[in-house]
Amino acid sequence: MIRINKNESPLRPLSNEQLAEIIQQATFNFYPDDEYNRFKQAYANYFNLKPTQITAGNGSDELIQKLMLIMPEGPALTLNPDFFMYQAYAGQVDRPIEFVDAEDDLTFKLDTILNRIDEVRPSFFIMSNPHNPTGHQYTLSFLNTIADKMKAIGGYFVIDEAYLDFGEAYDIELESHILQMRTLSKAFGIAGLRLGVLIGTEETIKRIQRIEHPYPLNTITLYIAIYMFEHSEMTASFIEAQRKLALKLRDIFKNEVSDIIKIYPSATNFVLTKGEAAHSLGEYIQAHGFLPRLYDEPKMSDYVRYSIATNEQLDQLAEIIKNWRIQYDLSKKA
Numbered sequence: 001m002i003r004i005n006k007n008e009s010p011l012r013p014l015s016n017e018q019l020a021e022i023i024q025q026a027t028f029n030f031y032p033d034d035e036y037n038r039f040k041q042a043y044a045n046y047f048n049l050k051p052t053q054i055t056a057g058n059g060s061d062e063l064i065q066k067l068m069l070i071m072p073e074g075p076a077l078t079l080n081p082d083f084f085m086y087q088a089y090a091g092q093v094d095r096p097i098e099f100v101d102a103e104d105d106l107t108f109k110l111d112t113i114l115n116r117i118d119e120v121r122p123s124f125f126i127m128s129n130p131h132n133p134t135g136h137q138y139t140l141s142f143l144n145t146i147a148d149k150m151k152a153i154g155g156y157f158v159i160d161e162a163y164l165d166f167g168e169a170y171d172i173e174l175e176s177h178i179l180q181m182r183t184l185s186k187a188f189g190i191a192g193l194r195l196g197v198l199i200g201t202e203e204t205i206k207r208i209q210r211i212e213h214p215y216p217l218n219t220i221t222l223y224i225a226i227y228m229f230e231h232s233e234m235t236a237s238f239i240e241a242q243r244k245l246a247l248k249l250r251d252i253f254k255n256e257v258s259d260i261i262k263i264y265p266s267a268t269n270f271v272l273t274k275g276e277a278a279h280s281l282g283e284y285i286q287a288h289g290f291l292p293r294l295y296d297e298p299k300m301s302d303y304v305r306y307s308i309a310t311n312e313q314l315d316q317l318a319e320i321i322k323n324w325r326i327q328y329d330l331s332k333k334a
C-alpha cells in the first residue's frame, strides 16, 4: 500500500552515500552539546534569522505540547477543523481549548474568528497556515488582523506553518506575541527524524526554553539537519522537487475529476476532495494500492484527502483515477 494519508515526503533529501558519511561522523557516543547550537545557526542562516529567535523540538508535535504547558494560564483557541493534535495535547495537559467553527465549506471568516477571540479571550490562538485539512493559505493581512487582535487582549498568536514551503512565502513582522512553527517533516522530508522549530522574538523564545531539555534533539537528527542547512543549494532544489510533486498532484485532481468532485485549491502537499463521488473515488483508490486519508470524525465524513507520492506513483494514481472516471461516467449513463 502506498501511503498518501499523512502528508509525508515520498522522497529522502540525502543519498545513501551522503547519509553514510554523515552517520560515520556523528559522535553519538557523546551528548550533543554543540550540535544543537550549530543546527540553530545553520537554520537561522538559511532563513535569515538569528539563532536566538529559534527553539527546536522532536517534531512540531512536541512543540505544540510544550506550548500547551508553557503558555500563560487560560484557554487555547483553535479552528475546527484544524490539525487534530492541538486538541489532543491540550487534553493531555488539562489546558482548556475552545474552537472557531468553520463555515459549511470549511472556510473561516475573519469576523467570526475575531468575535470568538473576544468571547473566549484565549491565552493563545493557534492555527495552521496553510490550513490542514483544506490546504488553503490565508493572506498576510488576515494573519496580521488576528495578530493585532491577540495583542489587544494580551494573548499569543501561534501560526503553524508546517506546509508553508508549498505555499507562498510571506514576511510577518515578529512581535513578542507572535510565534511561527515550522517542521522538517513535510517539504524537508525528514519526518522520521522528528524536528520542529519555533520562531519568535528572543524574549518569547526564552520563555519557551524554560522547559527545554538539556539535549532537545538527538545527534543523528542534528547531524543530518546541519548537513541539509549547510548545503543550502542542495536543500533548495530538494524543496523545488517537492513543490513540483505537489503541483502534479493538484493538476491530476483538477484535470480528471474537478467537474464532478469539489477539489479544494491547495497551497500544500495534499489535496482535499468533497462531493457525492469523492468517497467512491477514495475507496476505489484504496482498493488499487494507495491509502488516502478517510476521516472518522462526523464533520469530515464527506471528505477524502490525498498527499504527494513520487513522480511514478503519481502517474499510477492518475491512471487509477482515469479508470475510476470511466466506470463512474458509465454508471451515470446507465
Ligand SMILES: Cc1ncc(COP(=O)(O)O)c(C=O)c1O
Binding pocket: 006, 007, 058, 059, 060, 061, 062, 083, 128, 132, 160, 162, 182, 183, 184, 185, 191, 194, 195, 196
Ligand atoms: C498542521 C500540522 N502541524 C504539525 C504537524 C506535525 O508535524 P511534526 O512531524 O513536526 O510533528 C502536522 C503533521 O501532519 C500538521 O499537519
